[in-house]
Amino acid sequence: MNSDRLTINNEKRIEISNHELLIRKSFLSFTRTASLYILIIFILLSCSKTDSSRAELALGTVCSVTLFEEGKTSVYEEIFTRINTIEILMSVNIPSSDISRINAAAGIESVQVHEDTFKVIERAVFFAEFSGGAFDPTVGPLVSLWGIGTRDHQLPAQDEIEKILPLVNWRNIELDTETHSVFLKLPGMARDLGAIAKGYAADEAAYIIRKAEIERAKIDFGGDIILIGIKEDKSLWRVGIQNPGLSKGNILGILQMQEKTVVTSGVYERYFIKDEKRYHHIFDPFTGYPAESGLLSVTVISDISMDADALSTAIFVLGYEKGMDLLTVFPGAEAIFVFEDKSVRVTAGVDFKLTDESYWIAE
Numbered sequence: 001m002n003s004d005r006l007t008i009n010n011e012k013r014i015e016i017s018n019h020e021l022l023i024r025k026s027f028l029s030f031t032r033t034a035s036l037y038i039l040i041i042f043i044l045l046s047c048s049k050t051d052s053s054r055a056e057l058a059l060g061t062v063c064s065v066t067l068f069e070e071g072k073t074s075v076y077e078e079i080f081t082r083i084n085t086i087e088i089l090m091s092v093n094i095p096s097s098d099i100s101r102i103n104a105a106a107g108i109e110s111v112q113v114h115e116d117t118f119k120v121i122e123r124a125v126f127f128a129e130f131s132g133g134a135f136d137p138t139v140g141p142l143v144s145l146w147g148i149g150t151r152d153h154q155l156p157a158q159d160e161i162e163k164i165l166p167l168v169n170w171r172n173i174e175l176d177t178e179t180h181s182v183f184l185k186l187p188g189m190a191r192d193l194g195a196i197a198k199g200y201a202a203d204e205a206a207y208i209i210r211k212a213e214i215e216r217a218k219i220d221f222g223g224d225i226i227l228i229g230i231k232e233d234k235s236l237w238r239v240g241i242q243n244p245g246l247s248k249g250n251i252l253g254i255l256q257m258q259e260k261t262v263v264t265s266g267v268y269e270r271y272f273i274k275d276e277k278r279y280h281h282i283f284d285p286f287t288g289y290p291a292e293s294g295l296l297s298v299t300v301i302s303d304i305s306m307d308a309d310a311l312s313t314a315i316f317v318l319g320y321e322k323g324m325d326l327l328t329v330f331p332g333a334e335a336i337f338v339f340e341d342k343s344v345r346v347t348a349g350v351d352f353k354l355t356d357e358s359y360w361i362a363e
């Protein structure tokens with residue numbers, strides 16, 4: 001029932017007795033008031049505190065954000081809009097993205113990109129140099145050849161790998177900081193920011209949360225985690241570290257810490273098994289095969305998620321000793337190394353408790 005029907009239809013109005021009208025008017029007035037109250041409650045709920053999280057599929061994974069007791073809808077909206085923008089700029093699966101345009105123009109011409117993309121590419125090149133090429137953002141041809149994580153994964157022939165290896169070399173990237181242009185010198189080269197851009201997206205989400213003056217939050221973008229603020233009861237944050245021997249969601253142990261970022265690279269994320277051997281998605285750019293450094297996973301605990309993302313991948317490729325050399329350059333950075341023999345090493349500042357007793361802490 002609505003007020004228009006009562007006032008517009010004159011014939012009907014004549015048929016309605018005064019008593020009926022009174023009842024209908026009272027009912028109308030009641031529903032109007034109730035609707036108003038519902039509207040006010042809805043607005044209050046959406047503008048104020050909602051202790052909830054939001055998760056969306058983006059960046060090829062589940063991106064989840066929890067703003068705890070200060071979860072304003074507008075902040076969630078801003079975060080997920082930002083993530084989508086980053087994906088549109090940096091995904092290799094979107095033909096119009098900056099990265100796809102750079103790859104399509106490899107060996108032909110340089111491509112001007114958005115400042116976000118340029119920032120991530122510059123940092124990726126820094127980590128390529130810093131890691132002596134273990135981290136290499138030009139692994140694109142290897143990612144395509146192996147197809148790990150896709151239905152078309154394969155174990156390529158040795159000569160196929162040898163043919164594309166010269167295309168994997170970060171030194172053949174030319175950057176123009178004035179114009180934000182990027183040039184891949186050889187035709188067939190391809191950039192891939194899969195090992196660093198999720199970290200950048202997590203940092204950007206954290207920036208939005210801090211700007212909104214939200215005190216406590218948790219960001220988890222498929223293994224790239226940022227914890228913001230101090231828990232209400234002042235206890236440390238607790239993060240479950242993925243068990244690299246089991247499927248996703250099974251933990252190896254619990255890490256306790258203050259406000260930090262935690263990023264893990266491991267063999268479990270994307271892989272296929274052939275003749276009882278596991279072929280995973282983190283490549284050694286020098287051999288063209290999945291890295292075999294004796295590690296199952298590396299977790300880096302630090303302050304900037306983009307750096308921790310690049311570091312965890314680089315350290316995974318380099319292995320424990322050389323990886324430790326890299327880590328020590330970053331003040332305050334800590335790590336958890338999980339080895340193929342099921343031993344686990346943690347750096348001095350890590351508070352980690354194993355929960356899977358088939359693993360053991362090595363001194």
Ligand code: FAD
Pocket residue numbers: 058059060061086087090091092093134135136137139143149192193194195196197198222223224264265266269270281282283284285309312313317
């Ligand atoms: P990391 O160790 O951080 O990175 C491993 C990845 O980096 C590999 O998968 C490879 O891409 C690359 N890599 C491998 N070896 C090296 C090396 N030596 N140096 C540098 N890089 C290396 N996945 C989808 O399935 N569908 C999508 O639509 C999709 N869109 C994405 C969009 C964006 C913008 C990004 C950043 C990623 C996207 N992904 C997508 C990829 C997906 O989320 C990856 O699994 C993820 O980026 C790998 O991250 P990781 O943390 O598991 O491993």
Ligand code: MG
Pocket residue numbers: 194195196265308309310311312313
């Ligand atoms: Mg990484």
